[in-house]
Amino acid sequence: MLIPPISCAANTNRQQSNRHASFPVFGQEIVTRLMELGVVEIFEPGAFLFLRGARDVDMFVVVDGEIEIIEKIGQMTGNTFAVLGRGQFTGELDLLDSRRTLFDCRAITRSRILRINRSMLRQIIRSEIEIADLVMQACMGRRSDIVRDASGGVTLIGHKHSADTIRLLRFLTRNGHPYTMLDPSTNADANSLIHSFDFQQAHLPVVLLGDQTVLRNPSTALLSDELGLTDVSDRTTVYDVAIIGAGPAGLAAAVYAASEGLSTVVIEGNTPGGQAGTSSRIENYLGFPTGVSGQELSDRSLAQAQKFGARFAISRDVVTMRREKNIYALHLEDGEPVTSRTVVIATGARYQKLNLPNYERFEYQGIHYAATAMEAGLCLNQEVVVVGAGNSAGQAALFLSQTSKCVHLLIRGERLETTMSNYLIQRILSSRRISLRVRSEIVRMDGEDCLQEVTWRDNAIGKIESRAISNVFVMIGARPRTQGFCHDLAVDAKGFIMTGGAVASESLFGTNLEAVFAVGDVRSGSVKRVASAVGEGSVVVSDIHKYLASTKKADSAYSVPARGVVPAYMPAVMQALPQGF
Incomplete structure (x- = not known):
C-alpha cells in the first residue's frame, strides 16, 4: 500500500x-x-x-x-x-x-x-x-x-505499589523491553485510558500493546509470548544441549556451546540474568574497571548467545524431565516438550526469606529481592532497610543511598569484614546516608495494603525501634532453585545438586543422571560468585562434547566440530562472494 x-x-x-x-x-x-x-x-x-x-x-x-x-x-x-x-x-x-x-x-x-x-x-x-x-x-x-x-513500547497502567504491577514492571525492565508506566493515582492520562477502555479497578494492571491489544493482569508467560520473547516455536528440533536457567552460568554455557557449533536452547523461568542480573553494580568483575550493572552484563551475554544461534524460551518453567532412547524431553508449563541430547541445570539460587508474620503478604508490596533503578524509583527520598551482610547487600545499600533519604543496613553479626569485600565496606562506612546497624534484626512488619512500618531489635542491648518504612530489601543466604523436575537428582542437605565424585561422575559437573550436568550457584560446593558461575558454564561445554562424542555411533546426527573445520553453510556463502575476496 x-x-x-x-x-x-x-x-x-x-x-x-x-x-x-x-x-x-x-x-x-x-x-x-x-x-x-x-x-x-x-x-x-x-x-x-x-x-x-x-x-x-x-x-x-x-x-x-x-x-x-x-x-x-x-x-x-x-x-x-x-x-x-x-x-x-x-x-x-x-x-x-x-x-x-x-x-x-x-x-x-x-x-x-x-x-x-x-x-x-x-x-x-x-x-x-x-x-x-x-x-x-x-x-x-x-x-x-x-x-x-520508551519508543515503540507497551503502556502499563497500574498502581506502582501493586504486587502485580511491580511484577510486570520487573519483567519488562529485565527483558529490556520499552514501556510507559501510568499510575492512575497520580496520572490523568491513565484515568482517561481507563474510562476509554471501560476498565475496572479489578482489571488493573493492564498492558496495552502497540496494536491496541489489551492484556488484563497478564501472566509473565502470556506477556512474553505476546512480545515474541520466546523463540522455540519449533518443538520438533532435537537440540544438542538444553540449558535450564539464564543466569551467568547458563548464559556462559549458551555462548560457548552455540559458538562451538552445538544446537542450543535456553529455558528461563522468569527473566535472563539470574540473581546477578539484579545487581546495580558489580565492580570486581574482571575486565570492567569502572564496574558493570547486572542488567548490562545479562543483556550483552544474551545477545552474544543469540549471535551464535542459541534459542531462548523466556518465562517458561520446566515441569518434568524424562529420558527415552538417549533423548531428554523437557515438558514446559504449556505442555509442549523441548527435546535434547544433554541437559545443563543452571537454575541458580534465590535469597532466603525472613521468618516473620505478614512476610508473604508484603512480598513485592514493600519487600524486594533486587535493588535496580526500578526499585529505587519506588522509594525516592524515603528511608529504606537493607537486610544482609554480603556483597549483594552492600551494593544495594550504596546504590539506594544515591536516591533514598537514609538506608538502614541491618546485619546480625558484629562486623562486615568476614562476609563483604573491603572496597564496599569502606564506602559504606564513609557514606552519610547509610546507617550500619550491627547485631540487629527485623522483628515485625506492619501495614494495610502495602508495607508501612518496620520494627527491628538491637540484640546487643535489647532496644526495639519502629520506623515508617515502606521498602525493605532482603539479601540474605541462598536457597537452591531446584524445581520439581529435579526430584531424581542427588542433592546435599541444603538442596544443592551434587556433582562429580560425590555421585561417581567422571565429570566435575556431572550429576547422578547420565547426560545431565549442573553448574553455577545451584551446584553443591560451587563458589557463589559471578566469575565462578561464568567459568563453570564455559567449562562444562567440553564435558558435553566428550559425552556426545562417546555416543555419536548411536546417534550419527552429531559429530564433534574440529577446530578449523569450515561450517556446513560456508561453501554456499563463499561461492556467492566476489572473486578475490
Missing part, C-alpha cells in the same frame, strides 16, 4: 541520532559483498518495507535512497525514530530472534533496497567478523536508545 511521502528533511536531533554509533554505515566494499548474498528490491515513496508487530523481519540495507523508521501510536503514525540513508541498515535485537518488531519502516524517496533474509543473515554474522561487529553494535545501541526513550 502506498501513502503520500512525507518530507525527508531531518531535524537536528534526528541527524545527531543517525550519526550515533547505533547507526553505523556499511562501506561500499561491504555493500558490494552483501549484494551477492541478498536480493535488491525497489520501493516507491511511501511504500512499507515492514510493519510493527511482524516477526522474523529480514534486514534491509539502503543501496540508494532514504527510508524512515516510524513509531506507530495506535492506528496513527507517530514520531520518526530514524532516517536511514545509503549504506545503513534496519533492525535491532529483533534481528537475533523472533521477537516482534517495534516500528514501521517505509521509503521516503524511491529507493533501491538490499534484502538479506534471516537465514543468510545468521550465516553472515557467524562468518563475517567485520559485518557481525557492526550489526551487533547497532542492535545493542538501538535497543538501548529505544528503552531510554
